[in-house]
Amino acid sequence: MIHIDDLHKSFRTRGATVQAVRGVSFSARDGEILGLLGPNGAGKTTTLRMLYTLMAPEQGRVEVDGVDVQQHPTTVRQRLGVLPDARGIYKRLTARENIAYFGRLHDLDARTIDTRIAALADTLAMGDFLDRRAEGFSQGQRTKTAIARALVHNPRNVVLDEPTNGLDVMTTRRLRSFLRGLRDDGHCIVFSSHIMQEVAALCDRMVVMARGEVQAIGTPDTLRRQTGLDDLEDVFVRLAGLEESAA
Amino acid sequence: MRAIWTVASKELVDLFRDRKTVVLGLLLGPLLMPGIILGTGALVESKVRTQLESTLVLPVAGAGRAPNLVAFLESRNIEVVEAPENTVVAVREQVAPVVLHIAPDYAARWRDSLPAPVELTYDSSLQDAQIPLQRVHQVLREYSATVASLRALQRGQSPLSSQAVQVAWRDVATPEARRGMLLTFLPYLLILFSFIGSAALVIDVTAGERERQSLEPLLATPAARTAIMSGKILAACLFGMLGLLLIVLAFKVSFQLAPGPLQLVDVSLPVAAQLLLVLLPMVLIGTTLLTLIAAGARSVKEAQSYLSVLMLLPIAPTLILMVNPVKNQLWQFSVPFLAQNQMLLKLIRGEVISPAEWAVYMLCGFALGLFLWLLAARLYHRESLGVSG
Incomplete structure (x- = not known):
């Protein structure tokens, strides 16, 4: 379970202060897939970075399974599986070694790591490249390796930043069914995307973000009713307030 | 850990x-x-060996004024050649590492048994000139000492009387330390x-x-x-x-x-x-x-x-x-x-x-x-x- 309450974060760049996140609040329950939807620069990645302890919020708090992120960052990191926007696969290690490295950093023993890798490689269909060095991997192979690496310790909560970026249709489909499987096992999943269809196809609920703020929260149907629009893309454009900026 | x-x-x-x-x-x-x-x-080794052992070419100005000295130099593996016009420029431009100049009054003072002046022109900032300079200097001192002894003998004095102090060198550097240099x-x-x-x-x-x-x-x-x-x-x-x-x-x-x-x-x-x-x-x-x-x-x-x-x-x-x-x-x-x-x-x-x-x-x-x-x-x-x- 992830609970985010009134997060604020700003950056200073060359004299100017940019308010990246302004009072963001939402919750993600166990057994639920929550989509974080917003245009580029909406503050999704910054929000997620505060969630997985890489950044400290200026204001507000984040709890993972009831544990405060600021006070017990290590406990929180043990309970989180994180796929950052930058995949950061080590290209001179094989996919298996990449995953095992993170397994060891999560303090897992060798046998557990082997079992987990076998299971993840099976669900993510990684068999043909598991023991190849990551140099020359396709985008999909890199993403799969990074996802397996993020989930090697079987975390209760999974945070994925733009997981389907650059993936082909079949890989995306397989990834979706994989995430649904995790949800059905009772995991709490938060994932971000800037593509409405992506979120609609997978999420139980969605949080629409724009300009560092939450614009709307609800199931796709609630949001349709709320805006009175039928097409999900129109719903997103309306909620994110993109019409004004485009006009 | x-x-x-x-x-x-x-x-x-x-x-x-x-x-x-x-x-x-x-x-x-x-x-x-x-x-x-x-x-x-290898480079230092071969350089030192060539400079120490090969025939040293020494430009001498006024060689005619001191034929005995020239003969002595030549007996010590030093080949005497005609000195260039401008010795200072020649040394600066590294035409020769060292140039010997025999003063015009050399012969006169020699005959009067007074110290006969010679001059060595060199550039102390040139590493390469060190060994040739020392070789020439060493030979000149040798010549001076030999003639001085002969003169003393001629006058019935002990050649040793001109040596008031005898200096001995004792280097305490260990062989390892000397190599360390x-x-x-x-x-x-x-x-x-x-x-x-x-x-x-x-x-x-x-x-x-x-x-x-x-x-x-x-x-x-x-x-x-x-x-x-x-x-x-x-x-x-x-x-x-x-x-x-x-x-x-x-x-x-x-x-x-x-x-x-x-x-x-x-x-x-x-x-x-x-x-x-x-x-x-x-x-x-x-x-x-x-x-x-x-x-x-x-x-x-x-x-x-x-x-x-x-x-x-x-x-x-x-x-x-x-x-x-x-x-x-x-x-x-x-x-x-x-x-x-x-x-x-x-x-x-x-x-x-x-x-x-x-x-x-x-x-x-x-x-x-x-x-x-x-x-x-x-x-x-x-x-x-x-x-x-």
């Missing part, structure tokens, strides 16, 4: 799969150093290699990883940032020490093959082990300092631009000692670079390092390493470290 080793072993595996970097990093030093030793050794560049090379020998690796595992954006997922694992950093430092130290081990072994072999007096430098196994022990704190200092720089820099490029300055640091004590030689004192073993320089010189000169010197050296070296480690750890905890782009 386990995380430190996990990170260190991953970094080493990652590094050793990058064959080219490893070959360049590990083998270039061990191959280059013997080249320098054997090469310069040939090796003043050796400490610099060893310190430089231990200081920034694994710079490429150190910068890559922090600034490089950040640039490749793989630091973000790494820092999202439960492993403590300090542990991750320590693992990277450990990997770089192990790699650095491996490189130094190869360099020291290469030294041992190349001194055995080197020509002349260098051949007598004995890098025995205990000496080699002590050399490595002396360099260990330097490896730690270099690695932690570079980690500090890499964690603070925005990019690999920025981190690398510090290298040219860092390369000059190890040479500083050598320069200071050259201008202002100071006696060996205990405080020197606490100053980084100077301390390494003194310790290495002592080892190469075959001198005993006292336990107090070892203690001060090791304590100060590791204390500085620890201090830099703490500073680097602070930088590693900065928010901006994990965030790239």
